[in-house]
Amino acid sequence: MSPESHPDPYPAYAAPSPRARELYAAMLAFMAQEVLPAERAYEEHRHAAGEQDHSVPPVIEELKAKARERGLWNLFLPSESGLTQLEYAPIAELSGWSNELAPEAINCQAPDTGNMELLHLIGTPEQQQRWLRPLLAGEIRSAFAMTEPRVASSDATNIETRIERDGDEYVVNGRKWWISGAADPRCAVLIVMGKTDPEAVTHRQQSMVIVPVDTPGVRIERSLPVFGRQDQHGHCEVSFTDVRVPVSNILGEEGGGFAAAQARLGPGRIHHVMRALGAGERALAMMVQRVQVRTAFGGPLAEQSAVRERIAESRIELEQARALCHVAAHIVDTRGNKAARHAIAAAKVAVPRAVCAVIDRAIQVHGGAGVSDATPLAMLYGWHRAMRIFDGPDEAHLTTLARHELTRPPLFDLPPSLFDQMRDVDAEGAR
Structure with a gap:
């Protein structure tokens, strides 16, 4: 793995701590060595138990124990991990490669993270002892x-x-x-x-x-x-x-419920967005692998210009979405949740859109395998399409962003446009 093919996961302005980089490396190894190989056992349990059965696959608790041994635990909560939101973002993204296993394995899964944040922020000592402590311990x-x-x-x-x-x-x-x-x-x-x-x-x-x-x-x-x-x-x-x-x-x-809900949803939304990027990266990796081994119409799919354009568009969209996510996380760290609300809203719209587009392209090049349970693509698409509804639908975030744009003054006093000048001439002629 060369730096050229897999660049630094942190933006240039991040200046992550040595601990953040160590945890990122530990998470990278944990995903490769433990989580991704465990997906088969998870799916086999779910298939054998039946979809209506909600029992916990044993592999979940096994992974949680291994994550704790590696120090990968409660990384979402700065007071527990010592990480900023921007330092946590690339780690959360790695967990999104296996959204059903990895977030829970490191005790960074929704909706528990949002509930733990609420209990941490406004819970009484008694509430924290009864509910926050066992949640942080992964016991409930x-x-x-x-x-x-x-x-x-x-x-x-x-x-x-x-x-x-x-x-x-x-x-x-x-x-x-x-x-x-x-x-x-x-x-x-x-x-x-x-x-x-x-x-x-x-x-x-x-x-x-x-x-x-x-x-x-x-x-x-x-x-x-x-x-x-x-x-x-x-x-x-x-x-x-x-x-x-x-x-x-x-x-x-x-x-105080409305204000508490807003406080809870801010970090929760940005964490969803972080993990979603990992799903997009997995779909793109699957697409790249597939087109290099699949032959159609006389040659590998990778040699077809339309396929290459889809790969390139996917990379551009993921990088743009990641930049929005990281900017939002940086504002949370430096100016607080309230100041970051518009950046979070923008990321909450842009990232699921980009990720769904990438997954859709990956489904297309996988053909029938893409829409079945032969690959995780159908599952990934369903979850991230739903993400455009939960924690605020696109329309709610777009309305918030538009209201902000309509109420803030422009950077400069703009000169009259040609249209405005023509309107003034018409008005003068009418008089």
């Missing part, structure tokens, strides 16, 4: 219950689930869906978003409460497939019927 899993079937949940102010105070308890009633991770037998706790005060100002109506999964009234109704494929952890529809939890289970302050 969690889920984040916000999306609802009856409303457009990309606008959190639409949420209808009620969280009503009754003495020393909150009573939760509502229905959620696409609650990722809730079918996993290790899922012990839900962070639930609901309305505590529908009469308050719009962004102070919502609150978050911690609900243990085994609380009476919590029911996992079903696990929803993504493009016909069941996830091992499940994307579930969950109902809450007169679910009672202590008032001490409020996360943060009452009425």
